[in-house]
Amino acid sequence: MSSGDPRPVLIGGHWRAARAAGHFRAANPQTRKPIGPLYPVSTREDVDDALRAGIEAAGEIARASAERIAAFLETFARNIESAGPDLVRSAHEETALPASPRLADVELPRTTDQIRQAAAAVKSRSWTMPTIDTKADIRSMYGPLGGPVAVFGPNNFPFAFNSIAGGDFAAAVAAGNPVIAKANPGHPRTTEMLARLAHEALLDIDLPPAVVQLLYMMSNEDGERFVSHPSIAATAFTGTRSSALALKRAADRAGKLFYMETGGVNPVVILPGALRERLPETVEELAGSCLLGTGQFCTQPGLVLLLAGDTTEDFVSNLIRRFEESPTGTLLGEGVERNLERSVEGLMKAGAERLTGGSRQPAEGFGFQNTLLRVDGDRFLKNPLNFQREAFGNETLLVIAHDTAELVDVLGALDGNLTGSIYTSRDKGEDALYAQVARILRRKVGRLLNDKMPTGVAVSPAMNHGGPYPAASHPGFTAVGMPPAILRFAALHCYDNVREHRLPVELKDKNLTGRLWRRVDGEWTRGDITRV
């Protein structure tokens, strides 16, 4: 292959030239110039080949032991660490995210940690949640879906949410499913590097090499065909809502599982007591959360709810200053820059007042001024959906409610979101108002925070990185946190009157490891089952 040829795709266990309909290159966000090699836009022949190999791999991986799947994940995590400096260099070039601390010291360790947590869940079998009814001799557990899972990664986490190596990937494989990754076109080289490391790990562990496949791009039409294909078991999509919804429609029509995670405005309610008590700290916390990573997080606070008053005006002035004094970061790509500009225009057209920023950054790279907008509660309520348009990036809209009743109305008009935060005074003086706000917010968000900003999603079994539609497609599932995130890619497998020697190891009378928690006749236990 000459150096000018597009890079190969990973299909059926082999790196091979794509059957390409075209090609593309990534851009360096700091220079707006194309960088790196050419990457192919796959035709549907590539997609079909990957699906065929994926179905076969699903049958093969179903026969692999949990230990081997865990070993693959652990080897992959080690491979990523070994290649750390190269990965960081590539991801930094492709995304302009700071090499350190962000990529090298935060995101990369988070990614390998997440993969290892998935491996631990596989080894312990904790994610299978065995439930046993000894009287009826009915036993059930979660198991793989029986087909490949499509994973579409977002632009803003080249490691931790990568379609290879990210949380969805780790969760889908942990449940025993092959993955067909669709790279984010913002960082194809980083994704290719990760796929090579995964592929090497598969070969090392002797798992079917088609358990991990990689395509870089395909037409929208072929994407819809992909997620609705009879051979696909499920799709996990993290990214922009419009792309998510087009794919979701196609998947839904075919009865295919589709998990989307598309961000939102993540309302932050700051009650007066918090401002009276700790205004400067709250300015710092909010501005820090809004501008971190140039605001390019699913959980960035895009909507801040305040009650009208002098302290609030003081807070707003300070916040404006803080936005203006903060350096403007580089945006991930041209699409982000364009969408951010359009969204800010849309919000202003709807009636939001510009407090600062609002224009493209006159710099070499992709960028937009730190932008703060403002709207009064009554105006917000005239067209609540227009004011909840996500402006992905370094923009935040302040909504000033005239009184508590209006604040409650604004909260009631909120759409589904990943997170909702409430700041109050440290004493119990605002408990009643907190309760009123929390009651409404609770049904609107997946994660409710108290005196804490929503950015920074801990990889915890108690995390919910998900929420009501349209933040996510199902409010019962989280995209982050092992083992719960694994359940998205699992089927409930029930065994009724199946002879003991034919049961999966997790459901046999003897507790396989002596440490696996099982729900036996309604109680969680690590014990064996004694047949009467």
Added chain:
Amino acid sequence: MSSGDPRPVLIGGHWRAARAAGHFRAANPQTRKPIGPLYPVSTREDVDDALRAGIEAAGEIARASAERIAAFLETFARNIESAGPDLVRSAHEETALPASPRLADVELPRTTDQIRQAAAAVKSRSWTMPTIDTKADIRSMYGPLGGPVAVFGPNNFPFAFNSIAGGDFAAAVAAGNPVIAKANPGHPRTTEMLARLAHEALLDIDLPPAVVQLLYMMSNEDGERFVSHPSIAATAFTGTRSSALALKRAADRAGKLFYMETGGVNPVVILPGALRERLPETVEELAGSCLLGTGQFCTQPGLVLLLAGDTTEDFVSNLIRRFEESPTGTLLGEGVERNLERSVEGLMKAGAERLTGGSRQPAEGFGFQNTLLRVDGDRFLKNPLNFQREAFGNETLLVIAHDTAELVDVLGALDGNLTGSIYTSRDKGEDALYAQVARILRRKVGRLLNDKMPTGVAVSPAMNHGGPYPAASHPGFTAVGMPPAILRFAALHCYDNVREHRLPVELKDKNLTGRLWRRVDGEWTRGDITRV
């Protein structure tokens, strides 16, 4: 209201005249004659009123204690028992299902037992599955969806799957959601009676009376609008696939949860060893399961897979005789009769051979001859989907595979189903073949049975009454079995850094009851949490 007026609907806590677009009456399946009072076909004004009241009730029930929700379910169960004889009489008239033992001694006790199991899950809070990360101070649990749940009940279980009193109803309420029931038009009077008992229980317990609402019928268009309305939180539908899919499309487009459970053909694989060993018993078991309740079960064995051979021919002859000798039951309604006739015609047109039956029953009531069809494996494989058309009722198709390889191909061509059964010899002689069959069947079905027929769905926490699409809409959820069935109507509620006194009781440091199992730092425990 004069006796000729249609019966009232239950909206917003009151029985009131429907804003009707028309009306209908149930039919007595044994005489084909209309019976009972007129019931209204609601307009969208009724639907909108119910949705408005449902949203308000969702906010109110969120403030009710678990004890009160449980008390409602328990009172409702007692009310059902008190009204047992009247309910049985009504259900028998409307469905022709035997008053005894079926309705009075099996289905009614099953229904109250199921409601009480839901109440127990509510009281113990076991369904909320609290997960606590003490280091990160992140805590999560399942909670209500925050809006009303629409429940569409099927024709074949006037009590146990009734849109009021059935499993979906009990599960949705247990999760703290109001229910808007859409009665099955086959048994409107039984449903009205159940709604009255539920309504009385709500008033007794002083829960918001709009927690239970009832409409009897609406146009298809209004039904689609109903399940996709911004105010609806989720829909549970049990019934025919074509109706389910039309509603699902509407709900999906709006991002609304939609759980369907639509039956299927429930493949039963009978390996030669079982026939050689216990042919007469297997004939009895299979015929019993196929013809029980005139075959009108979601889990009725509609497809039996056999290997060609003399024993199989012997088995088939015996089965034909058993089908011919068995009395023909009454079908639930005209729609069932018509659909069964069409499906049998469709199967025969596709190439299935008629072994016995195949025509309407020349009787006064709705009925169809006990029908056995047959097709060879190679013919099945030429058009596998056509031969998997469900014929709801007393019909079964035998597929005779030429050899094991063909059997494996037939299994591979199966669509998603609720159940799959495998019969083998009692010794270990067929273990290898069992493993081969089970591996394929496992990914096609929710419940895998061994030497057992699929009819008879135990209300067990380990049950899976669900399966891969199109048997159900999500393979990770069951429609039967408390507490798991409750999770369909729950959102994952995460609390991040929320002050202890603001947490729900389930997540506070102290274990509320001392008996609630919680997953704390990865281990299930009933203990309190000690803050360091």
